[in-house]
Each structure stands twice: as C-alpha cells, then as structure tokens.
Amino acid sequence: RGGKAVYFNNPMWPGEAHSLKVEKILFKDNSDFQEVLVFESATYGKVLVLDGIVQLTEKDECAYQEMIAHLPLCSISSPKNVLVVGGGDGGVLREISRHSSVEVIDICEIDKMVIDVSKKFFPELAVGFEDPRVQLHIGDAAEFLRKSPEGKYDAIIVDSSDPVGPALALVEKPFFETLARALKPGGILCNMAESMWLHTHLIEDMISICRQTFKSVHYAWSSVPTYPSGVIGFVLCSTEGPAVDFKNPINPIEKLEGAMTHKRELKFYNSDMHRAAFALPTFLRREVASL
Numbered sequence: 001r002g003g004k005a006v007y008f009n010n011p012m013w014p015g016e017a018h019s020l021k022v023e024k025i026l027f028k029d030n031s032d033f034q035e036v037l038v039f040e041s042a043t044y045g046k047v048l049v050l051d052g053i054v055q056l057t058e059k060d061e062c063a064y065q066e067m068i069a070h071l072p073l074c075s076i077s078s079p080k081n082v083l084v085v086g087g088g089d090g091g092v093l094r095e096i097s098r099h100s101s102v103e104v105i106d107i108c109e110i111d112k113m114v115i116d117v118s119k120k121f122f123p124e125l126a127v128g129f130e131d132p133r134v135q136l137h138i139g140d141a142a143e144f145l146r147k148s149p150e151g152k153y154d155a156i157i158v159d160s161s162d163p164v165g166p167a168l169a170l171v172e173k174p175f176f177e178t179l180a181r182a183l184k185p186g187g188i189l190c191n192m193a194e195s196m197w198l199h200t201h202l203i204e205d206m207i208s209i210c211r212q213t214f215k216s217v218h219y220a221w222s223s224v225p226t227y228p229s230g231v232i233g234f235v236l237c238s239t240e241g242p243a244v245d246f247k248n249p250i251n252p253i254e255k256l257e258g259a260m261t262h263k264r265e266l267k268f269y270n271s272d273m274h275r276a277a278f279a280l281p282t283f284l285r286r287e288v289a290s291l
C-alpha cells in the first residue's frame with residue numbers, strides 16, 4: 001500500500017511542505033490554466049489539487065465552504081442576489097443554497113475542468129450546481145463584472161485559489177473596485193484571505209486596498225487542517241460604514257427554516273463559530289487595526 005506522499009512545496013509557503021499519504025491517483029490532467037489532480041488520500045478522503053496546492057479534501061472542506069458562505073450571508077438580513085467568483089467545485093453553491101431568501105446565484109469560474117472533475121469525483125460538492133437558482137458563467141471574473149449591471153449583488157464571495165496563477169488578478173486593486181461597483185449599497189464582499197501565520201504582508205496589502213475601496217473591512221479566520229499552517233482567513237467588506245455589524249449574525253443560520261439540513265447537514269458553521277471567527281490574535285489585531 002504505502003502510496004507516495006504528495007508535497008506542496010510552493011513559493012507561497014517557502015521552507016515548509018505539507019504532505020498527505022496517497023492511496024490512489026484518480027485523475028491528473030492539464031487544463032488551459034493549471035494542472036488538475038484528484039487522489040484518494042489515506043486519511044482525508046478524496047483530495048483536489050491545483051498546480052500542486054490542496055484546494056479541498058472531503059474531510060475538512062466543510063470548514064472552508066460553510067464559513068466563506070455564511071459569514072457574509074448571515075450578516076445580511078435577506079440576501080437575494082449572490083455572486084461567486086471561482087468556486088468551480090460547487091461547495092460554496094451548496095452552502096448558499098441553504099438561504100431560501102436568495103433568488104439568483106451567479107457563479108463565474110474560469111476553468112471548466114475544475115467543474116467537470118468536481119462533478120465526477122466530488123458529488124457532495126458539485127450538488128451545488130443542481131440548484132435552479134444557479135447561473136453558471138465560464139470565464140474571467142473581471143470581464144464578467146465589467147459587463148454586470150452596477151449594484152446588482154447583496155453578496156459577492158471570492159472563492160479563489162492562491163494568487164500564484166489564474167487567481168493572481170483577483171488580489172489587485174482594480175478588481176476590488178469592480179467588486180465594489182457590483183455590490184448593492186450595504187452589500188458584503190467575502191474574500192479568501194490566506195494564512196495569518198504565513199501571509200501577513202499579503203493580508204495587510206489586501207486590507208489596505210479594501211480600506212481604499214470599502215467603508216468597513218474586517219478579517220475573520222477558521223481552522224482548515226489541510227491548508228498551509230492549518231488556518232485560512234477571510235476579508236469581509238461592506239460599502240456601508242460601520243453600520244454593518246459583521247461580528248453578530250443579524251440573520252442567524254439557526255433561525256433559517258431548513259437551512260441546517262438543506263442538501264447536507266451543516267458540519268462546521270454556527271452562530272458561535274461566526275462570532276468567534278472575528279476574534280483575532282494580538283499580533284494580527286495590531287496589524288489590522290493599524291492599517
């Protein structure tokens with residue numbers, strides 16, 4: 001048995017590598033944008049890897065997908081129009097579909113191979129595409145947003161891979177400006193925002209760019225064991241002032257009819273985890289506050 005370990009040595013986390021025991025390679029091919037790999041691991045279920053970087057595992061995907069979706073959606077009283085940038089595995093769509101107030105779920109994913117591979121190997125995530133409210137757009141999100149009407153979305157979720165490939169443009173200032181333009185007043189942006197242990201400069205840059213474009217900017221984080229350093233952060237922004245209280249869900253998931261069990265029961269997110277996600281270690285609080 002003893003499959004070989006898969007190392008994710010990457011300039012995004014120099015000097016360290018994370019390895020998982022590989023039982024069986026299930027898929028490996030190059031799309032127009034990146035290498036797509038799926039393998040059966042010994043202890044984390046099936047794993048999706050893009051250009052050598054773990055995107056999700058069956059065991060811990062719940063933490064990331066649930067937090068990145070419900071942190072924004074439970075901060076808005078009745079979200080209707082939602083946009084997902086990236087998210088081609090469908091996991092975030094599965095989570096958004098728990099909110100019955102939502103009427104339209106646009107998703108803009110640049111790499112069709114990610115969608116096809118998820119439908120084949122990760123049905124628990126790709127189930128998100130079955131929701132009739134989902135409108136799938138394959139292409140570049142900046143292009144998609146330029147064509148979108150102003151002020152269309154209550155929430156935009158940027159479920160991206162690391163800014164070292166197709167997702168590089170998603171952390172630059174012009175992109176944040178197109179995101180702000182696409183949000184309704186009081187709308188919320190939730191961006192994947194790397195690791196507080198490894199990427200404080202990238203987080204600082206992201207927050208300072210967001211502070212130039214949005215009125216309120218907060219950082220939240222969660223545990224995801226198979227992401228580098230075992231944590232992942234989220235930057236939440238609103239075009240309104242401090243009026244938006246991110247830290248207390250005004251639309252608590254526990255009160256949403258059927259939300260906890262829709263499609264698949266919630267495994268990670270709840271209103272306590274929502275509040276806890278905004279508690280920051282002192283070194284980060286200092287950095288975020290000082291920006």
Ligand SMILES: NCCCN[C@H]1CC[C@H](N)CC1
Pocket residue numbers: 053054055056064087088089091159160161162192194227228232
């Ligand atoms: N939709 C799956 C998660 C994509 N998010 C990223 C994957 C790679 C990580 N280093 C950072 C989060």
